[in-house]
Amino acid sequence: MRLLVLGGTEFVGRAVVEDALERGWDVTVFHRGTRTAPPGAAVLHGDRLAEGGLAELEKGEWDAAVDTWSAAPRVVNESALLLADRVGRYSYVSSCSVYAYPSDPGSDETWPTVRADPESDGTDYPADKRGGELAVEAVFGDRSLSARAGLVLGPHENIGRLPWWLNRIARGGPFPAPGPADLSIQYVDARDLAAWTLDATAARVSGPHNLVSPAGHATMGDLLAACVEVTGSDAEPVWLTPERIAEAGVEPWSQLPVWTPPGELHAALHDNDVSRALATGLRCRPVAETVADTWEWLVSIGGIAPQRPDRPRVGLPDGAEERLLAGLTRD
CATH class of the missing domain: 3.40.50.720 (NAD(P)-binding Rossmann-like Domain)
Structure with missing residues (x-):
């Protein structure tokens, strides 16, 4: 080819x-x-x-x-x-x-x-x-x-979502975990997106296809637990309700990457039907593999992920973590 x-x-x-x-x-x-x-x-x-x-x-x-x-x-x-x-x-x-x-x-x-x-x-x-x-x-x-x-994760990510979580969790200690822990997330590893695109191209597949993991593939709890595991840190999630996050003035998606509260935004970003892609060969690797490979790559380049110039940096601004955890870490 x-x-x-x-x-x-x-x-x-x-x-x-x-x-x-x-x-x-x-x-x-x-x-x-x-x-x-x-x-x-x-x-x-x-x-x-x-x-x-x-x-x-x-x-x-x-x-x-x-x-x-x-x-x-x-x-x-x-x-x-x-x-x-x-x-x-x-x-x-x-x-x-x-x-x-x-x-x-x-x-x-x-x-x-x-x-x-x-x-x-x-x-x-x-x-x-x-x-x-x-x-x-x-x-x-x-x-x-x-x-x-949809949301694309994996090695060489140049938006910074998964690298931000990995670097924060690697520092250890209690960290704000946006809940609920069993809230489903949809994403696609860039390598799985690439494999499907090439397979579909070779098979002469046509038209639009949603390319994210199927419902039930992973949750926020799965993603953050995998980050703790691969970094080997003593980080402990402090699970926060969407209401607590909103009260602290913290934005979903941009300031707490990947996460959105249940509702319209979550439906748009994390609840898409992928039956058509699955029927044409989409295969999604486990979230633990995506996280582990991204951490290995991130460490290999010194922990600082590349940043697309046309996209804003993601992650919590100064003082936001303290507001989120105030009065909760002793419970």
Whole structure:
């Protein structure tokens, strides 16, 4: 399989390239050149936002392309148009954020999506991802695939959610644990997302698919217990109710990464139907494996995870942990 990966040096794109290389595929990575591509991949350079930035893609043929772009949809549109006659299939790594909010618990791919323009210069994340989908669908039709990823975790994470929890728990002592402990979470390991995308591409699967772990795969308690286990610290969770967290003025998702309280936001982020992806081969490794491998990687790079410049840093601000735990750690 001759594979073109648009991106391919960070997190999800990197996982796609590494998986494809392990399969023995002929992989070409197209990126700006600010980071090193995985060894074994052919490299083409270009800035997709610059005039003439796609010049190195004007020649060449590939059986498939995987695109992880998450900003201006026009960039995806321009790439798809340029490659239409020289790429067999086009797989776009999208997001469950494309769904109109709020969504019903257990919603599937038929839930309405946000309005979007495939030729837009960019508005917001949900519309940009939906615009990218529309661009690929318009050009490639039934030769297109949209992998609607939810929360993505794993080694090389460049948002900082799981690394934040690992670093906090590694410091030890009582730590604020957002409850309830049995609250379900949905996520996908970047390597499982990559494996499904390549399998589905090779099998000529088309259309949108929700890509997160199935309901019941993991809970907040499972995630945090795995963090305590792999770091070997003396950290002890102090389970907090959603009401306590709200009273302390702490934001879900951004300041307490991964977690959202039961309700509309939890339904949108952690309660999506994934039957279609499971039926087409999605396999999700245990949460303990994702946590352990992420910790091993984090330690190997000195504990400081890379940070995407277009995303804000996550985690509790100064003083927030003290407010959350005030009067509780002695109980």
